[in-house]
Amino acid sequence: MDPKEVVSQFVVNKLKEYQIIGLGTGRTVKKLIEILEKEKLIQGKYFVASSIDTELEISKRDGVVLSLFSGVKPQIYIDSFDYVTSDKIMIKGGGAALLREKMLYYFSSTKIFIGEETKLKDQKEYLVPLEVVHVGLSYVISDLKKQGYEIKIRESNGKIGPIISDNGNPILDVKVKREELCEFEKKIKFIPSVIESGIFCGKDYEIYLANEDGRVTIL
Ligand SMILES: O=C[C@H](O)[C@H](O)[C@H](O)COP(=O)(O)O
Structure with a gap:
């Protein structure tokens, strides 16, 4: 069984009672x-999405997409x-939608995260995405390198140069030690031109994990 399907099926009922x-x-x-x-469950609801890709998925099914600009x-x-991690710190932004x-x-108000059990990983270091204003890239890279971090500008097949997010900014991937993740999330904001990181330390969310046998667990 596809764990993505298992976990989506598991949480879909929770969405019935919500309109936005x-x-x-x-x-x-x-x-x-x-x-x-x-x-x-698409018609009759309003969706706000974190990317153009998700907006398209909803609108091609005739769903209503509200702009983030509406402030809804x-x-x-x-x-x-x-x-x-086993203590609920998440790394997001593999699809450059972190901001x-x-x-x-x-x-x-309520936040739910879902994923395959194999995404539960306690490791020494993580590759953390950063969204950065492009004119600040060189400053950010040299500053982080000076602090000893390994950094790469994210690129993709089929495009020359950096990946550009839906907000028009490049993405950096920085190696960060596990014990430093939450401190890094805060301190990175002090470097002008870093907009956001893909580290989520709030822990005010539910996380559902699924495996191939169809089992769903709550972290
Ligand atoms: O930028 C993308 C997001 O943070 C995604 O939630 C993350 O990359 C996981 O994506 P997927 O469901 O494709 O594994």
């Missing part, structure tokens, strides 16, 4: 949207993550 739903980005959210469609606060936000994801997470 915040949605993240990625393969897991795509699966959830397929299930929302199957369960006829989702009653519930649902998304996935790239890694989660809007953090906005929606922050301004939503």
Whole structure:
């Protein structure tokens, strides 16, 4: 069984009672949207999404997408993550949607994250995405290198140069030690031109994990 499907099916009922739903980005959210469609839970609701990709997935199913600019606060936000530690710190932004994801997470009343059990990883270091204003890239890179961090500008196949987020900014991936994650999340904001990191330390969220046998656990 596909754990993304298992966990999406598991949480879909929770969305029934809400009218304004915040949605993240990625393969897991795509699966959830397929299930929302199957369960006829797209029409009659309003969606606020963390990326153009998710907005398209909703609008091609004739769902209503509200702009973040409207300032509407989702009653519930649902998304996935790239890694989660056993003490619920998440690393997000594999799809470069970290900034809007953090906005929606922050301004939503209830927050739920879903993913494969294999994303639960306690390791010494994590690759943490940063969204950075492009004219500040060289300053940020030299500052972080001076502090001893390993950094890469994120690139993708099919495009020359850096990946550009939906907000028009490049993404850096920085190696950060596990014990430093939450401190790094705060201190990185002091470097002018760093907009946001993909580290989520709030822990004010529920995390559901699924495996291939169809088992769902709450972290
Ligand atoms: O920028 C993308 C997001 O943070 C995603 O939630 C994360 O990368 C997980 O994506 P997927 O569901 O494709 O594993």
